[in-house]
Amino acid sequence: MSQAAAAPWFELQGITKVYGQGESEVRALDGIDLLIEQGELVAVMGASGSGKSTCMNIIGCLDTPTAGRYLFHGADVGGLDRDQRALIRRHFIGFVFQGFNLLPRTSAVENVELPLVYRRVEAEERRVRALSALKAVGLDGREKHTPSELSGGQQQRVAIARALVSEPSLLLADEPTGNLDSSRTKEIMELLVQLNQERGLTIVMITHEPELANYVKRRIVFKDGRIVEDRPVRSS
Amino acid sequence: MLLGTIWMALREIRKNAMRSILTMLGVVIGVGAVVTLVTVGDGATASVTASISALGNNVLMVMPGSDRRPGSSGATGDPLEIADAGAIREIAGLLAVAPTASKQLLAVYGNKSWRTTVSGVTTDYLPARGYAVEKGRNLTTGEVTAGRAVCLIGATVARELFGSGDPLGAAVRLGRVSCTIIGVLGSKGAGMMGNDNDDLILLPIKAFQRRIAGNTNVAMIFVAVAEGRSTSSIKQQIEGLMRERRRIGRGAPDDFNVRDMQEIIETVSTTNKMMTALLGAVAAVSLLVGGIGIMNIMLVSVTERTREIGIRLAVGALGRDVLLQFLIEAITLSTLGGALGVILGMGGAYAITQALKMPFLVSPNMIVLAFAFSAFVGVLFGYLPARKAAHLDPIEALRHE
Known part of the structure; x- marks a missing residue:
């Protein structure tokens, strides 16, 4: 990965x-x-069945392409096996889901610690890093709460903290505001923009809501398994 | 990592406390049953062995009739005679040879009566059977030879007829015979069948034959073998001697038999061990059923926690991380069940052995085995659900409702 600076952060080539x-x-x-x-904030749009989720799964190393090359920091990861892909996810990718996907009956801080558990980080360091990630998403003081004791917006913040805690190269967000009302949506979007700007975190986000495109720098639209639109967005 | 996983498993078990307890119940009952049955079985074996040993390890019993195989048409055989005892005494390496004959009789003293076993014996009877005189004295050779009407009574008889009074010198009536008590035997306690070893009256065998039985039969000869002598070789000598004395032709079956206490102890403990093993096997089946219960719940748990597994896989858990997690959860469940079962089984065994007045013997081997087996049940029945969890597709799992 020494040529990471020269090579593009992520590149899909003829992925099918x-x-x-x-x-x-x-x-x-x-x-x-x-x-x-590196450092891009990309919105991926498209009707359901347009292929955007499949594409995200491949970018997130949850799925493998039938054909094509997926260069991750310059290395082809398209043909990796299950465990190798898990290791890529473990070390380089953070996920934020529409349904939050927190572990039920598990405290916020323990949810955030989860990726570090699989990175074999010591318990003490885990706790420190999880608490600082929770602080970064504005949830300090709520680390002992379980998901059911948190509002939807707070749950999504926990999920974002979980994605951040392992300091990924890429944060993939699948309709992160799909289950939230408009004011929570605004908060979460502002948080993502802030993380992108302050930390230079590369974020790829699927969304159905065209107005969210206002927050991003680049918009990609999928239709029938192809990209039909890919253009920068003027910051509003 | 492993410790963390065990910790995680314990928390998961606590979160579903009710279900976890019900899941464990199968293993708890299985292990509890094994532990109880084996412990009680060991106690029974020890107790029976001890009470047979109390009769004397090195005692042979010569009896008329070949009752080796019950129900067979073995010869009933003529009764033994006192002369047989005399002949046996010629064999080297014997401590005591005690011919005896017995009858159930009502013993009467004053206005009290007590039904007991009255035996005609010789001076050798006490050493052969391991009795000791507590008060008074043993029979003398003279009294035995002459068939005098004197007797020794057991502790139970003394208590029933005399209470706290002194029986020595008193005359007790046995049927039509009145005989003077010259000694009281020390207590030997309960025998192997729960019979009372102290419920007896002994009088010279000649007196018994003449005045109570009305014949010269000898029912049994106890032969005490000296320490260090092989009971089986003495047994062979006695058998040879008896065949000769009873003129049994070559090839004809014995019309008497010689029982070796050692042999009986071995037979009894083998039988007991077999029973214990059989009961243990039945209990093991319930442990197996308990294991299937664990597998069932683990499968449900995997389905229920599909989304959780998806999350774990998404944040970078390897298949084997998930496998280990669920496997350890199953093992923790079954081992906890095993521990509870051991505690419960020990409690049950303690209660039963106390109630039956048997020794309570804890076998550490069995406890370790019960633990190991319950852990093994966890591995065996936890593996399949854990493998199922590990092989879930993260995309499908995350979509799971």
């Missing part, structure tokens, strides 16, 4: 994903080319 075979074959992705540089 096909589900099923023969008659029932579905082309979820049809030759995607995409280049994401």
